[in-house]
Amino acid sequence: MTSNNDILFERAQRSTPGGVNSPVRAFRSVGGTPRFISRAAGPYFWDADDRRYIDYIGSWGPAIVGHAHPAVVKAVQEAAERGLSFGAPTEGEVLMAEELCRLVPSMEQVRLVSSGTEAAMSALRLARGVTGRDLVIKFEGCYHGHADSLLVKAGSGMLTFGNPTSAGVPEDFARHTMVLDYNDAQQLEETFARVGDRVACVIVEPVAGNMNLLPATPEFLQTMRDLCTKYGALLAFDEVMSGFRVALGGAQSLYGIAPDMTVLGKVIGGGLPVAAFGASAAVMKHLAPLGGVYQAGTLSGNPVAVAAGMTTLKLVQAPGFYEALSAQTARMAAGIGDAAREAGVPFCANSVGGMFGLYFTADVPRNYAEMMKCDKAAFNAFFHAMLDAGVYLAPSAFEAGFVSAQHDDAVIDATIDAARQAFATLR
Missing domain, CATH: 3.90.1150.10 (Aspartate Aminotransferase, domain 1)
Incomplete structure (x- = not known):
C-alpha cells in the first residue's frame, strides 16, 4: 500500500x-x-x-508547553476573531515588549519582527550603525539565519575571513564576516588583538543548537564579554533557540553574562511567527523612526501571533x-x-x-x-x-x-x- x-x-x-x-x-x-x-x-x-x-x-x-495547548489555542482563536492584521500598533505589542524586557533584564527595549533570520539580520545592521564599523565575528557551526552576510563558513586558515556557503552570496558580503572556532577563547583574544578596533559586533549562540547541542564554556563567553567591552564592540547573544528554552531568562541567565544585544524567536511566538531583537535604550534609539538604522515589517507584532506568544510566556512562568x-x-x-x-x-x-x-x-x-x-x-x-x-x-x-x-x-x-x-x- x-x-x-x-x-x-x-x-x-x-x-x-x-x-x-x-x-x-x-x-x-x-x-x-x-x-x-x-x-x-x-x-x-x-x-x-x-x-x-x-x-x-x-x-x-x-x-x-506541548502542541495545541488549550490556553494557547483559545488565545489565538479570540485574537483571530478580533482581526488578523492591522498594520497599526496594538496593545498586545506593548504588553509583549514589556514582558520580554522584564524577563530578560539586559534588554531595555525590543523591536518585534516575524522570524529569527529577520531579527539577527536587523541586530547586526543596528550594531554596525551604532559603532560605525563593518566587521562582524561569528563562530563556525553557529547559525543565525539565512541573511547574506551570515551564510559564511571559516576560511582556509586560522584568523581568516569567511567564504560564502551559499550560491548567490557575494564574496564582498562575506569579507565583512570573520569566522572563528567555537569555544576557543585564545583564538578570540588573538583576533581582537589584530582587528579589535574594526569589530562592530560578535554574535554567538551561547547554547548552540545547529551543530547539535553544544553549550559554550563560561570562559569562552566571559572572554567575549571582556573583549567587546574593551574594544567598544557590541556582544550579541543569538537566543532564538535557547531563549526561554533553557531557562526563563535564557542562556544569559544561566551564565550570568549580560550581552549588549539579544536576539529571540521560536518560544516567544508559541508556534506562530514572532521574533525580536533588543538592547539598551541607548542602542535601540538608533533604529528608525528615531535614528538612521532602517528596519520595518508589515506583519511585525502580528496580533494573532503575539497572542500565542504571550500566552506561552505566561505558561512557562508557572x-x-x-x-x-x-x-x-x-x-x-x-x-x-x-x-x-x-x-x-x-x-x-x-x-x-x-x-x-x-x-x-x-x-x-x-x-x-x-x-x-x-x-x-x-x-x-x-x-x-x-x-x-x-x-x-x-x-x-x-x-x-x-x-x-x-x-x-x-x-x-x-x-x-x-x-x-x-x-x-x-x-
Whole structure:
C-alpha cells in the first residue's frame, strides 16, 4: 500500500523545490520520505497516514508547553476573531515588549519582527550603525539565519575571513564576516588583538543548537564579554533557540553574562511567527523612526501571533516549570546514554534545560570540527530505527532536540525503550 506521505512528497516536489519549504524538513541527510504532519497534540504528532509519533522537534523549539495547548489555542482563536492584521500598533505589542524586557533584564527595549533570520539580520545592521564599523565575528557551526552576510563558513586558515556557503552570496558580503572556532577563547583574544578596533559586533549562540547541542564554556563567553567591552564592540547573544528554552531568562541567565544585544524567536511566538531583537535604550534609539538604522515589517507584532506568544510566556512562568522540564530532558538523555552503553555503541548525550543532543562519539563535542567527527551513518540508522518505533527525532545528526512540558514519565520511558531496541540493531 502506497503511503500518503510518499504521495504528498511526489506532489510537493513538482511545485516546491525539494518538496519542502525549509531544507531542514527534508530527509536528504538521512534518506527516505519526509513525514507530512496532519495534526498534533501534547508530545505527539500524526502523519498523513495517521501514524502517531513522539515528537522531539517541537516545531524546532516553540512547542515548549506541548502542541495545541488549550490556553494557547483559545488565545489565538479570540485574537483571530478580533482581526488578523492591522498594520497599526496594538496593545498586545506593548504588553509583549514589556514582558520580554522584564524577563530578560539586559534588554531595555525590543523591536518585534516575524522570524529569527529577520531579527539577527536587523541586530547586526543596528550594531554596525551604532559603532560605525563593518566587521562582524561569528563562530563556525553557529547559525543565525539565512541573511547574506551570515551564510559564511571559516576560511582556509586560522584568523581568516569567511567564504560564502551559499550560491548567490557575494564574496564582498562575506569579507565583512570573520569566522572563528567555537569555544576557543585564545583564538578570540588573538583576533581582537589584530582587528579589535574594526569589530562592530560578535554574535554567538551561547547554547548552540545547529551543530547539535553544544553549550559554550563560561570562559569562552566571559572572554567575549571582556573583549567587546574593551574594544567598544557590541556582544550579541543569538537566543532564538535557547531563549526561554533553557531557562526563563535564557542562556544569559544561566551564565550570568549580560550581552549588549539579544536576539529571540521560536518560544516567544508559541508556534506562530514572532521574533525580536533588543538592547539598551541607548542602542535601540538608533533604529528608525528615531535614528538612521532602517528596519520595518508589515506583519511585525502580528496580533494573532503575539497572542500565542504571550500566552506561552505566561505558561512557562508557572512555579517549577523549568525545573521539571530540565529534569525530564536530562532523564531522557541519561536513559538513552545508558541504553547505548548496554549495547556497546559509542555514544553520549547532553542536555541544557529543554534542549538535548545525541552524539555518536565517545565524548560530547566542544566545537564544529569535533561534531563533524561523529558517526553520521550510525546516527542515520538510529534515526530510522527510532522513526519506525514511533519516535520522531530531527532528521539530521547536526540538530538539537527539544522536549516539551507534556513529555511525561510514560513518554520518556517509551522513548528510552525505543532507543534500547534501536541500539540493539546497531550493535
